[in-house]
Amino acid sequence: MREYALTFIIAVAVTYLLTPFVRRAAIAFGAVPPVRDRDVHTEPIPRLGGVAMYGGFAAALLISAQLPHLQQVFLGPTWRGLLVAGGLITIIGIIDDRWGMGPIPKLAGQIAAAGILVAQGVQLLWLPLPGTTLLLGRELGTVLSVLLIVVTINAVNFADGLDGLAAGIVAISAFAFFAYYYVVAVDRGFDRQSYPAMIAIILAGVCVGFLFHNFNPARVFMGDTGSMLIGLLLASITITVTGQFDANASRDFNAGGLVVFLPILLPLLVLALPLADLVLAVVRRTLAGKSPFAPDKKHLHHRLLELGHSHARAVLLMYLWAAIIAFASVALSIFNAPFTVLTVTVMVAICAVGLITLPRLRRRREPARAGAARAGNTGSDTGEVGTDHTPAA
Numbered sequence: 001m002r003e004y005a006l007t008f009i010i011a012v013a014v015t016y017l018l019t020p021f022v023r024r025a026a027i028a029f030g031a032v033p034p035v036r037d038r039d040v041h042t043e044p045i046p047r048l049g050g051v052a053m054y055g056g057f058a059a060a061l062l063i064s065a066q067l068p069h070l071q072q073v074f075l076g077p078t079w080r081g082l083l084v085a086g087g088l089i090t091i092i093g094i095i096d097d098r099w100g101m102g103p104i105p106k107l108a109g110q111i112a113a114a115g116i117l118v119a120q121g122v123q124l125l126w127l128p129l130p131g132t133t134l135l136l137g138r139e140l141g142t143v144l145s146v147l148l149i150v151v152t153i154n155a156v157n158f159a160d161g162l163d164g165l166a167a168g169i170v171a172i173s174a175f176a177f178f179a180y181y182y183v184v185a186v187d188r189g190f191d192r193q194s195y196p197a198m199i200a201i202i203l204a205g206v207c208v209g210f211l212f213h214n215f216n217p218a219r220v221f222m223g224d225t226g227s228m229l230i231g232l233l234l235a236s237i238t239i240t241v242t243g244q245f246d247a248n249a250s251r252d253f254n255a256g257g258l259v260v261f262l263p264i265l266l267p268l269l270v271l272a273l274p275l276a277d278l279v280l281a282v283v284r285r286t287l288a289g290k291s292p293f294a295p296d297k298k299h300l301h302h303r304l305l306e307l308g309h310s311h312a313r314a315v316l317l318m319y320l321w322a323a324i325i326a327f328a329s330v331a332l333s334i335f336n337a338p339f340t341v342l343t344v345t346v347m348v349a350i351c352a353v354g355l356i357t358l359p360r361l362r363r364r365r366e367p368a369r370a371g372a373a374r375a376g377n378t379g380s381d382t383g384e385v386g387t388d389h390t391p392a393a
Contacts, residue, residue, distance in 0.1 A: 004178075004201045007064045015056030015118025019213045022052040023220040031098045031223070045218055047097040053206045054090045055163045057233065060202045073195050081120020082199070082236055087111040089153070089232050093225030106224075107150070113232060114149035118142055122149075122236050149235040155275055156231035162315050163218035164211050169322045170230045171207035176326035177237050183330075196241040198207060201235045218314040237279025269325045276300075 014375035026032065034044055061083065065074045073079070092109035095101055101109075123145045127134045136144065160166035178200040207230060213219050222230075277300045304314035 001182075003069050004197065005066065006067070007070075007198065008201045008205040010063050011056045011202045012209040013056075014059040015052050015206050015209030016212050018052035018055045019049060019210060022048055022055075023213070025051075026097075026220065026222050029098060031094075033097075045221050047223030048094060048225055049210060049214065049220045049222040050090060050093050050097075050224070050229050053210050053226045054086055054229055056206045056209055057086060057202055057229070060205060061198075064198060064202075069378045070198060073198055076121055076195075078121045078195060078240070081117050081122065082233070084120075085116040086229055086232060088116065089113040089228045089383060090225055090310050093223060097223035097225050109154050110150050110228065111146060114146040114153075114235075117149060117232070117236060118145045122239050123373070124148070124239055131388070148239065149232060152235035153228050153231035154237070156234065157224060158275075160227040162216070162318075163311060164215035165315050165318060166227050166230070166232040167207040167211050167214055167222065168315065168319045170234055171204050172319060172322045172326055173234060174204035174207065174237070176330050177241065178204065179327070180330045181241060196237050199233060199240070203230060203237070206230070206233075212320050216315060223287060234335065260271045264318035269329055292324055 023046050026048040031048045032044045044134045061079060062111060064070050089110065092106065124136055124141045126136055156166055156170060159169055180196055181194065181197045181200065210222060214222065230351070304317065311318065
């Protein structure tokens, strides 16, 4: 655990220290796009923060390779593939953030980065199914792995709509993955020093380090450079954790086998809100006769702002929902107390719903209070007039 803690601190520190330099370089480079109609910020903000995130990731990965208890993680070629694929996706993001890139060339670059990752061993070989396993051939496994990586990259990219939103949600997902794998490794006697746990804690550190500069009011945006990078890292964790457990061994756990399926489910659950927002946006625009890629101001974060939430509070509410979903799923998969977990989760979720609707309730109360105040003032004035006209005894 000490090696993981040190790796986390390195990722946080390097990302935090690099970000101001990257911000100044982005301004000099001209990566400061004008404010668009659908944007919620009012001042132009430099992008390319993902360059600092890649620097933090690379530094933490290379330094952790020198730690005695983590060296066995670096025996295979996977970590080199992740460095190369991350570097490629960062270059694609720089081009897009500075000059713009069409959807087809960007998708081609994402597929190329995913292909590099798969070629270096980040590949689904089988999928857990209830009571059995589905063995995947090399061709099908490659296609499904590339598809999962590309979908995760774009889901995270889509979630990057408010200051600190994407970084915070991915950090929560990474912490949940780390807790999931570490607790299960302890329970099952697996090696606690492993590739998925290491990448998860590095990803969490990179996101936390960047959030110091990116939370509202943001001084720099990660841009596509950062959102595609952290999506790539999140997908690599998902794929490498999947297959760690034999589906037939799930009976040894008290959660009915959820522990086996959680690696695939967790990113989908944590990104459920952005993914649902994506689907609704496509349906909404298609029904309106517009292109599915046409921008609008009807996304989930726009609606939270319309309800009366501040920018920071809207982000924190989405953090809360992501944390509820992620850690409730992890707790259900590894602890023998489903009723307790569900009860606590429901109570927290009710509180979250109350927090979301609070501004609307306040707005409804304000007219009633104003009306009561006016009625009180009228009654007071009438009383004073009556007193003035009362004849003296």
